[in-house]
Amino acid sequence: MQKGLGAVVPNLFDLAAGPISGKPVMAYYYVTYKCNARCVFCNIPDGPMDILPASQYSSTETVIEHLRILKHLGVRLIDFTGGEPLLRKDMGHLLRTAKDMGFRTQMTTNCTLYPRKARELQGLFDILNFSLCSPEAEPHNTIRRDNSYDSVMESLEIARELGEPYQVIFVLTNDNSHFLPAMIEMAREKHFVLKVQPEWEYFGNDGVAMDNIKIARKLAKEKNVYVNMAEAEIFSTGNLKEKPRCKAANAALAISPDGYLLYPCYHKVAQRIKFDWNTVKFFETPKWKEMQKKVGTFSFCDGCRNLCYLHPSFYYRADRYFVLSALADIRYLRERRRIESERRQYLAATA
């Protein structure tokens, strides 16, 4: 789901654990490349990845075996992504298994299927992201080229009623920054954190202009808002290959629906490595250590603004990005706690 414009807010403790232990902190597990939306800023469905037939996707048992391997590797957080993850009929089973194994779980959905699956999925998330592009039905439906706005509204109500840890991902583009005040108002009314996710160029799209990032930065301290100032700051240059800041394949692993480790990242696959128990041995070799060191230095890495990988990478070096990101993430966790308490009060008052 929207890993072109990924939706990542791992727990701060998870983020710190990777650099300390030298282990990957999280995995983006692409359970499918199929999607029932066609967002203008995404080419996952119908893109080069989608030539893979669903018949070649990993079975439920294989995904569970991959989770065992990820556990062995020290991964703490699984971000189940796609495509639209809920198109997979075994998603509830996979989430439950991941929870039973002690992972923290995150999933992003376009909400088209969430209302009918919500009860089956109750209690299986640590972070549940809903994607919303505008406070009204338009331009959300036009941007996503579906009719999901009503489903998002319904999902917000259901998730609040079920006590789920939901939040909204707002992909900030050059066309929707003026919606931010109304989105914040909605966040307060419907009790969620509004995660402002700048659109970066990748699928031939241009990415959001710095002027609009500035607008988001000004709102970073508003209640219910999460703008990561390190993300906003690195947007001016992106990762620099001469002075790399990206630690993909160190901090975060990406697994494809057919069971390959995507190196260095989902967005620029230089190598596909079959993900099985041999991977554990491979990770001990000097070759893999060398490959990890190369991340961020490839020519395609120069100027990359892929926040899915940059955010967990900020914790791998004590510099300005580290400090800005840590401050933003601490504030985010406080906001979540505050909002959860508001939700409980709301539910008690309306029971």
Ligand code: SF4
């Ligand atoms: S919901 Fe939109 S952003 Fe997410 S995978 Fe589908 S088309 Fe891409």
Ligand code: SF4
């Ligand atoms: S900097 Fe390179 S490795 Fe990191 S996300 Fe961008 S393309 Fe991938």
